[in-house]
């Protein structure tokens with residue numbers, strides 16, 4: 001089992017603190033979403049993990065070793081950072097053939113990985129004619145050349161159509177089911193919501209949340225929208241009942257958090273308060289995510305941010321190498 005561990009990692013570029021005392025663990029056998037808004041520091045963290053930039057302080061290790069300490073990195077970690085660049089005149093197969101010797105695998109492996117990602121039939125075609133989805137698959141095939149136990153993928157769903165996203169989801173889940181450690185970055189939770197088991201959420205270089213997706217889902221809290229023609233009566237009822245509002249009451253409108261609609265209705269009825277609307281509002285995971293990262297229009301109101309739950313840290317496993325994309 002090869003885990004990825006980031007420990008009190010900081011990276012500054014001049015005055016810009018891209019990563020700030022960041023710690024988290026990525027477990028094997030699971031797909032982990034590495035999430036945060038643009039500029040949060042995801043790519044920088046991945047680049048440190050891959051030895052492409054030196055940390056200002058702290059460590060980022062794969063199977064307990066820094067990238068530079070891996071003897072055969074291509075056999076340990078496969079990475080696709082941002083939009084992988086391909087020589088447009090090369091065929092998909094030729095692209096893989098450039099990397100196979102670097103990773104230390106025989107030519108036959110290029111055919112295997114093409115088959116894995118469903119590109120066998122187009123392997124002889126020039127990459128310049130590939131669709132974006134095909135390029136993403138080729139990038140993934142490249143990361144798999146060394147059959148690495150760890151995969152680091154930066155925004156792999158970027159630009160994929162719904163069918164491509166469905167394929168990627170199933171593919172990543174299968175890779176994790178084989179026991180691999182799969183870290184997938186994204187700035188949109190909804191994009192990876194159906195793919196990931198765990199989430200590591202960062203904002204402005206710092207960890208804001210780390211848990212299973214199920215635990216993150218537990219942070220969603222029901223809200224009930226209440227509309228009454230009697231604004232003062234509604235305010236009095238809210239105060240008497242001790243309800244929490246998601247935001248300030250606007251005229252006769254309030255949004256009550258954590259109280260079932262039936263209980264709000266019953267209390268209003270008992271108080272003789274006329275209601276014109278009583279509606280349960282869905283607070284999705286994306287709202288929780290935006291609340292945690294401070295990107296929500298109205299801030300994190302009504303969303304239980306909860307304490308930062310640092311992922312259990314238990315770095316084990318044997319070491320070793322990095323993927324071709326990363327090796328550049």
Ligand SMILES: Nc1ncnc2c1ncn2[C@@H]1O[C@H](COP(=O)(O)OP(=O)(O)OP(=O)(O)O)[C@@H](O)[C@H]1O
Nearest residue numbers: 013016018036037038039040041042043044045187
């Ligand atoms: N080489 C660099 N020189 C200067 N600043 C940098 C460098 N690389 C990253 N930064 C800055 O560090 C911060 C974090 O950037 P990073 O690319 O890691 O974020 P990100 O979460 O990956 O965002 P995105 O989703 O937009 O790629 C940003 O403010 C960025 O401008």
